[in-house]
């Protein structure tokens with residue numbers, strides 16, 4: 001029987017990304033963009049998800065959990081899955097050593113265990129980047145899946161190790177590991193589309209939501225078993241009028257036979273047991 005999944009995922013960065021990935025710890029205005037996500041965006045998103053009884057996945061840095069424990073707990077107690085997104089939201093390739101990267105990931109695990117009582121099984125890299133150590137660290141720490149890479153658009157696959165990308169020779173793919181990848185796309189992410197920075201101007205918001213809908217419709221028609229991962233940030237999607245557009249998108253998905261909203265974890269469990 002035909003089956004499709006939609007994973008609504010929220011990268012709950014809070015202020016961590018502004019401190020560690022955009023390197024502006026002394027900018028009150030940038031930090032306030034993160035606070036908007038915690039104080040205003042997240043509650044609005046949670047209310048919308050309640051309205052449709054949709055379970056979603058929140059990739060939450062330990063820094064967010066430790067800084068805003070009550071909001072993080074609210075996400076958890078309102079029925080959403082919380083998975084790993086670094087402790088500090090440092091881009092993996094910026095660590096000076098494997099030990100430093102591993103320590104940050106371990107610290108993030110501790111924050112999640114303290115909140116939920118469970119070890120996270122999934123990882124989403126801050127800024128969707130891997131260092132040359134990230135895969136090994138995830139396996140050493142018992143992670144089962146990742147959602148940061150893009151070798152397919154709507155179908156999970158196994159991350160490979162031992163690949164080679166020499167500048168003066170052919171690329172070698174390497175071999176499959178047991179780490180499941182549930183792929184993402186910059187085209188299904190609210191941050192590059194809507195978060196203003198000085199290198200890009202404003203986007204036609206209506207066009208972006210139409211694009212998401214058309215991508216979803218294409219997947220339903222062409223990819224049996226397809227998984228549509230939409231990445232959002234409470235500090236970006238949580239602006240009121242955008243939530244109206246998100247609501248329309250959710251309605252469209254809910255009206256499509258063969259489709260169900262699922263956590264990324266649920267998608268991985270089905271993929272692994274197939």
Ligand SMILES: [Zn+2]
Nearest residue numbers: 011013126127
């Ligand atoms: Zn993030």
